[in-house]
Amino acid sequence: xxxxRLRGAELNFNPFDNLLCILLGISFTVWFTLLLVFIIVPAIxxxxxGIRQLYMKTLLKIFEWATHRIERGAKDNNHLLYKPYSNGDxxxxxxxxxxxxxxxxxxxxxxxxxxxxxDDEVTxxxxxxxxxxxxxxxxxxxxxxxxxxxxxxxxxxxxVIRYGFLxxxxxxxxxxxxxxxxxxxxxxxxxxxxxxxxxxxxxxHLMCYRICVRALTAIITYHDxxxxxxxxxxCVANHTSPxxxxxxxSDGCYAMVGQIHGGLMGVIQKSMVKACPHIxxxxxxxxxxxxxxxxxxxxxxxxxKLPILIFPEGTCINNTSVxxxxxxxxxxxxxxxxxxxxxxxxxxxxxxNSSQFGMVNYLLRMMSSWAIVCSVWYLPxxxxxxxxxxxxxxxxxxxxxxxxxxxxxxxxxxxxKRGKVKDTFKEEQQKLYSKMLTNLGSLR
Amino acid sequence: xxxxxxxxxxxxxxxxxxxxxxxxxxxxxRLYDRFEALDKEKTGxxxxxxxxxxxxxxxxxxxxxxxxxxxxxxxxxxxxxxFVRILAHFRPADKNRPKDPSMPQPxxxxxxxxxxxxxxYDQDKDGxxxxxxxxxxxxxxxxxxxxxxxxxxxxxxxxxxxxLDKDDAISFEEFRKSLEKVNIDHxxxxxxxx
Numbered sequence: 001x002x003x004x005r006l007r008g009a010e011l012n013f014n015p016f017d018n019l020l021c022i023l024l025g026i027s028f029t030v031w032f033t034l035l036l037v038f039i040i041v042p043a044i045x046x047x048x049x050g051i052r053q054l055y056m057k058t059l060l061k062i063f064e065w066a067t068h069r070i071e072r073g074a075k076d077n078n079h080l081l082y083k084p085y086s087n088g089d090x091x092x093x094x095x096x097x098x099x100x101x102x103x104x105x106x107x108x109x110x111x112x113x114x115x116x117x118x119d120d121e122v123t124x125x126x127x128x129x130x131x132x133x134x135x136x137x138x139x140x141x142x143x144x145x146x147x148x149x150x151x152x153x154x155x156x157x158x159x160v161i162r163y164g165f166l167x168x169x170x171x172x173x174x175x176x177x178x179x180x181x182x183x184x185x186x187x188x189x190x191x192x193x194x195x196x197x198x199x200x201x202x203x204x205h206l207m208c209y210r211i212c213v214r215a216l217t218a219i220i221t222y223h224d225x226x227x228x229x230x231x232x233x234x235c236v237a238n239h240t241s242p243x244x245x246x247x248x249x250s251d252g253c254y255a256m257v258g259q260i261h262g263g264l265m266g267v268i269q270k271s272m273v274k275a276c277p278h279i280x281x282x283x284x285x286x287x288x289x290x291x292x293x294x295x296x297x298x299x300x301x302x303x304x305k306l307p308i309l310i311f312p313e314g315t316c317i318n319n320t321s322v323x324x325x326x327x328x329x330x331x332x333x334x335x336x337x338x339x340x341x342x343x344x345x346x347x348x349x350x351x352x353n354s355s356q357f358g359m360v361n362y363l364l365r366m367m368s369s370w371a372i373v374c375s376v377w378y379l380p381x382x383x384x385x386x387x388x389x390x391x392x393x394x395x396x397x398x399x400x401x402x403x404x405x406x407x408x409x410x411x412x413x414x415x416x417k418r419g420k421v422k423d424t425f426k427e428e429q430q431k432l433y434s435k436m437l438t439n440l441g442s443l444r
Numbered sequence: 445x446x447x448x449x450x451x452x453x454x455x456x457x458x459x460x461x462x463x464x465x466x467x468x469x470x471x472x473x474r475l476y477d478r479f480e481a482l483d484k485e486k487t488g489x490x491x492x493x494x495x496x497x498x499x500x501x502x503x504x505x506x507x508x509x510x511x512x513x514x515x516x517x518x519x520x521x522x523x524x525x526x527f528v529r530i531l532a533h534f535r536p537a538d539k540n541r542p543k544d545p546s547m548p549q550p551x552x553x554x555x556x557x558x559x560x561x562x563x564x565y566d567q568d569k570d571g572x573x574x575x576x577x578x579x580x581x582x583x584x585x586x587x588x589x590x591x592x593x594x595x596x597x598x599x600x601x602x603x604x605x606x607x608l609d610k611d612d613a614i615s616f617e618e619f620r621k622s623l624e625k626v627n628i629d630h631x632x633x634x635x636x637x638x
Contacts, residue, residue: 101598103606103614104623106506106564106581107631113510114534115634116500118478426503427588433505434589 039173043210052219052371059370062154069151105433162368170215170367177211178264182271184208189274198304201275202253209250218372220247227378228252229307229337232300234329237339238401239311242359243366244341247374254309255279255299259286277305293331300334307337312394330390330397335381338397340404344373377404451476461525465532465551475531479524489521490514505584509564517569533560536633555620557632562619572613575599 042048184204191197213220228251229235235254237244248254256278260269269280279299285291299305310329330336366372379400384393451473452458462472480486482494495511496502504510514522514530522530535552549555565573565581578599586595606614606622614622 101582101602103565103602103619104561104626104628104631105585107561107628109504109506109585110510110561110564111534111632111634113501113504113507114531116498116504117495117510118475118531118534118634426505429503429505430585430587430589434586 035169035172039214040176040211043214044207046206046210052217055217056219056371056373066151066154109429158370162370166217167364167368170217173211173215174363174367177208177215178268180211181205181208182268185271185275189271198276204275205253205272206250209246212246213250216243216246216366216372217370218243218247218374220251220373221375222251223375223377225251225378227337227380229254229339229378229381230335231305231307232303233307233335233337233381234296234300234332235307235309235337235339236329236397236401237309237311237341238398240341240343241366242362243372244311245309247341247376248309248339251376253306255306257281257296257308257310259283279308296329297332297334300332312398330384330394333384335383336393336397337381338379338401338404340377340379340401342375342377344375379404455524457525461528465528466535466538467528467532472528475528476524479527487521489523490527491521505587506564506581509567509581509584512567513560513563530560533557534632534634537629552633554628557628558620558623559616561632562616565614565619572611572615573619574613575603578602578614 038049038051181204185201188197188201188204191200235248237248245256249256253276255276256272258269258280260266260280260282269278272278273280277299279295281292281295296308299308308329312329382393382397382400384390388396452469455461455472455476458469458472461467462469467475479490482497483490484494484497492511492515495514501507501510514527516526529551532551533556537552537554538550562573563569565577567577567580579595582595582598603612603614606618608618608621609615
């Protein structure tokens with residue numbers, strides 16, 4: 001008797017279960033179709049719908065509104081909320097109407113100087129950059145207090161969207177991208193060496209990196225693509241975050257250099273090298289500078305191999321590896337293609353403070369920001385000149401990169417001579433100022 | 445907030461410092477962090493080389509003069525209090541301050557800012573900007589971009605316009621007068637975010 005009643009109860013639940021399953025099934029299918037059509041297929045072909053650009057513009061408008069609200073709120077409450085006057089690039093707003101030298105012109109340089117004493121690009125680099133506008137991430141604004149209900153609601157909405165919708169989407173994409181990379185490169189590894197293999201491997205690498213770029217919602221603008229690195233050269237770029245690799249590799253094919261890691265990274269590395277030659281070092285080999293240099297120069301001499309991608313500031317967490325590559329890449333004597341990467345901090349802070357966050361934590365932060373907006377400049381190739389040693393050459397390349405990206409040129413290590421770089425920049429300041437003084441023209 | 449208080453307690457005479465300069469506790473803490481970052485050898489004092497390590501300052505045409513203004517004559521180091529006092533010149537002026545002539549001018553008043561700028565020109569501290577001193581500043585700001593003759597004619601013209609008592613030098617009063625239409629507070633103030 002009891003048994004019969006139980007069976008009866010069971011039968012009542014079944015139709016609802018079915019309905020639930022059907023609904024879930026449908027939503028998953030819709031989800032994956034959308035994903036496929038709007039994100040993965042364009043990634044395969046390298047096309048873009050312009051969705052991300054639209055997204056960026058909308059976000060900017062919202063941020064502007066949020067900033068105004070904070071400022072208004074701060075004034076109302078008499079809070080001290082100050083902003084720095086200068087732009088990072090030292091634009092001459094104050095001297096715009098200078099046409100003759102005036103005693104007060106000294107104020108401009110004076111204030112710039114004292115500003116740099118109070119807060120330098122260096123310290124800014126090592127703490128989350130303070131923004132003049134608030135991008136709805138509390139981690140980048142220390143002034144956030146409860147100003148208005150509307151603002152808090154907007155922030156809350158932002159949190160829900162970022163963690164509830166964007167983050168799962170991006171994580172799915174990331175896994176797809178990485179998974180495809182491993183699987184496809186392993187398959188290609190079975191093909192015989194030749195043009196077909198190279199072509200396929202290039203396509204696969206590009207496709208997977210593009211998916212990863214979308215996984216981070218990175219909106220990248222490439223400038224001067226005619227200077228893109230060619231085979232047999234070395235591509236040198238400044239290094240802000242581990243994402244730099246993905247950003248560069250989604251626009252061109254490079255041979256990567258690095259130490260073999262264990263775990264997931266190791267799996268990726270091993271499968272990548274099956275499809276096309278990358279340069280991976282064992283831990284023990286990294287300390288041998290001559291071995292490193294030899295392998296790099298062998299690779300570079302073979303013109304069928306892809307250009308090497310190096311970050312002289314180092315991608316490895318292991319600091320000794322950084323020292324190895326610093327001079328090494330400039331001693332090899334092939335053409336160097338400098339690349340400058342500059343991130344726009346308004347959308348999310350890409351800097352990785354490795355002493356504060358681990359890699360996984362960092363990636364999660366990246367994926368829960370609004371977007372990563374950056375610009376990439378391909379600079380004209382440089383070669384080492386007569387009578388220039390590796391260190392001076394390295395400095396020259398570094399200065400070119402810094403100047404292009406509007407980055408403050410920080411010397412690689414304190415032992416190098418400052419002379420050349422400092423004078424060039426001071427001269428530029430003087431040049432800019434002299435152009436302001438239009439009455440000089442009449443005196444010439 | 446807890447970390448602000450603990451940093452503040454490490455600074456001796458911080459109450460006095462805040463009174464004198466008008467900085468808030470948050471500002472003092474921030475400047476202290478900056479001071480410690482510049483003081484690489486942790487001596488508690490800064491020397492000219494520590495300032496020289498700031499790249500943007502090194503490429504400033506008058507960078508050396510600015511560094512010099514932190515060190516009063518004969519001194520070779522600057523401690524945190526002096527550091528903050530000099531930087532206090534760049535605080536925006538308090539708009540609601542009652543104009544009481546018997547009280548000493550606060551360090552971020554218009555007059556104090558002008559005095560700071562004046563001493564950037566007047567390196568020998570004789571109270572006047574001589575023609576030679578003016579030429580030196582012009583040279584730092586323009587160097588290779590102009591000829592010596594152009595520099596001299598700019599200097600001549602400037603002195604002609606500002607020098608009222610015709611002693612071929614610009615005193616502090618003449619300096620102040622020539623800048624009476626300039627919004628000093630705007631040009632010589634730095635604002636903090638945080």
